[in-house]
Amino acid sequence: MHRDGIGAATARALAAHGAHVVLAARNADKLKALVTESRDAGGAATARITDVTRLDEVEGLVDFATSEFGPVDHLVSNAGLMLFSKWSDRAVDDWDKMIDTNLRGYLHAISAVLPGVIDRQSRHILSSVAGIRVGNASGVYSATNFFIRGITDSLRQEVGIPHGIHVSMISSGVIDTGWAEKVSNTEGKQIAQDLNQGAIHADRVADAVVYALNQPADVTVNDVVIHPTRQDW
Template identity: 40%
Template structure:
């Protein structure tokens, strides 16, 4: 029997990319997954596909920038399956541009989704995990959370923040609750589609030629979940072999 059999896992940003790949992989290995994202039709389609292959999946429309929606999402997960083993804070946006472009609305969007979204996931899930006496947060950062690059100052700042939040949470939580921070390198996803700055979009298009499939990050997530309860995988960087940064 799979180690994941019966585990209840809530995933944000699950309508495409890493979130979708993770939901499919974990459900295929026996987990009960709850998908959250803003795009209803995508969620319906992915959930239906998982069920058609014998997996156990539910979904709920979710905007991670709204604390009340995140609370509803995590509470729905617990009410549906009786517990919450893992929360994967995966939702993110990446509208890159130079600071001089002054795309303040895009800066605020990254702060709201990439930072507040993770904090809302923690706020919704931590009381439940404390009451249960077990649980795991998996927060998706980025290699942009380890080094800054041109056009990515604000994006990198948000991902540095995710690492800091993850490390602080790890040090503060009670025994039985694990915290994992995963930093993907360039990975196939729709993140680049949020770039409105044409120069930044072209740079990213070239950079993404070595992208690894989102399933690679899903496997890293699975690895972190499958470890014994006394093993906490705190930090992982997963990047293309061809990457030099």
């Protein structure tokens, strides 16, 4: 089975429903291929190389999206690193990378789209990752996701409710995106590979994103959890 990231699977799924999608990542070749696949699925698509850890690049992405397709109506924020290690390994470099991408990346995206979203009373800001459980050797990764859950719920209460804007969380279990191969810590890599044995395809998460975005104006999907049937939580 082809390994997709959640973002790639979601882009194709939204394109298949006629959405105009603007893709962001650091890998130019993957972005180019995904733009073609999204267009083939039926939607309009373009892309911009973006490092979400840099606020200026995320703001540039929003400006680019606006110039291509008009004001941004939906944000699917799913950039993340999942690096496993034991606390005793003191893998500070990995911790910093996850904090920069998982936390700062999400905050930068919110900051970049929020003024326009509030001004236009846009329908949706969507977080596609949130933490609900701490797993073995995933302390910092899990903590970043709990942080995202706190941010998103605060955003729902402070922005979503008074302005009528949908704010949703799509929390995923083990998804086979190739993440386990990116773990550099030896013990953490084995734990990740073992955990990934029962993983499901990213399309399952993409389906949930489409479901959340397709709700009528008076209905918000606050929280959806998608995980493999045999995953033990």
